[in-house]
Amino acid sequence: MAKVIRYVGRESHFKGKTLFEIAANLKSCKGRVVYRQGFLKDPEKTFVILEDVKPNLSNEDFKSGTVTGYRVFRGHKFDRLFQINSGMKQDWHLIPKAEEAEFCKIDKVFQVVDTRPSTMTLPPVMAAKLKSLGTEMSQLTEIPMKYPKKKGKRLL
Template sequence: MPIRYVGRQPFFRGKTLHEIARNLKNLGVGRVVARSNLLRYPEKSFYRLTKVIPDMTDATLRQCTAWGLKTFRGEELGEFRIDSGHKADWILIPKDEEESFCTIDAKHEKKSDIPQFVQFPPLLKALVQQEMEAQGQDSSKPMKLPINIHKGVVSRIKQAEDKL
């Protein structure tokens, strides 16, 4: 009888961080690991392990607490606790490839610029002008709608200086 799989296929390809670290000398401190789902970005994303504490109470031996120097999309962010070590998508970078893998290309450094303001949509502009006229304000000035961008680690967008 053939095996028949039901449900979605898992997208994790690799091992857990503890499965990798427990087979290395000094629990992998100083070695470079990366999550396979972060390899989709053109910039490099990886961790250089600084401290690994295995969870010996876990019966499956899949849990550990680890810290590492984080490089996300080509930017070095400092030392962080690795919270996703239990996910089975970690890969170990071989020692002879670490130097070439950890070099950051300057061609991906450019961040895209977007304006701080955009034109109002026609219907919204008409509604705002009606409200301004009803309140007795001057509605003849050109109106622009401000854009609010969440600025974080993942968002690599910077806003251009734009004057009203």
């Protein structure tokens, strides 16, 4: 009688290989393009151009190590190297060399739009307090908002 295998728990949403399994099958992974299945949910393209993959050789299953590469996030290309911390997730896919040029064409870029209000209406208690003080600010109904400036272009 054959044994019945019974799986317990939720089905994994990861469909693919780890970065280290992909790199083990390549002669040189420098310049190769990979993406995660989760990156496809956005209309803009997100992928990684691999620079260096160093698997942890003391681990037998090749599911740990360090990966560095250039990131393209929602159409924005970043010039500096990033360390990819999710290389062990079984969600990575390799783009074939013949399709890399077509896949890497950026046709849509995500634009960050600041939707924060520039003014705020005064709270009723504060407006009443200003009127009772009789200052020149007692006529105000709205006050300008000031937001702290962020350093650099942060999209991630």
